[in-house]
Amino acid sequence: MLQTSGEFAFALGIAVLGSIGTVVYRNQVANAIPTDLPASALQATRDSLAGATAIAEGLSEQVGKALLTGAREAFTSGMHAVAAVSGAIMLVIIVLVVTRLRHLRPIGETQSNQAGSISEVAPGTAKESR
Numbered sequence: 349m350l351q352t353s354g355e356f357a358f359a360l361g362i363a364v365l366g367s368i369g370t371v372v373y374r375n376q377v378a379n380a381i382p383t384d385l386p387a388s389a390l391q392a393t394r395d396s397l398a399g400a401t402a403i404a405e406g407l408s409e410q411v412g413k414a415l416l417t418g419a420r421e422a423f424t425s426g427m428h429a430v431a432a433v434s435g436a437i438m439l440v441i442i443v444l445v446v447t448r449l450r451h452l453r454p455i456g457e458t459q460s461n462q463a464g465s466i467s468e469v470a471p472g473t474a475k476e477s478r
Contacts, residue, residue, distance in 0.1 A: 365434065370426065372426040373423055373426035380415055382414070393415065397420065397422075401419070404419070
């Protein structure tokens, strides 16, 4: 169950962060799309950087270069947004760990104390073999 929930959380995190990156990319790339593109080319450009690259290859050099530059900048903006959201989530987790788990002792420290108390009791109760 623990492994399944870990896998689910991993997949959910990728889906959420990927969705954020896609939204930013689509909003940014809309400004770089030439107005005379056919609908299928327009959709491919909005879907992904790979689609924009494929469409740019079929356009004139100047228009294709402008489209490709805009798509690359939009993709980079999407990645920056994902990095910013990930960083914010990590900061929240760090604050929660520091504030909520400060009173707990490290695992090794607790085990050392228990082992010491057992070794103090053991010699007095053990029988000597003759």
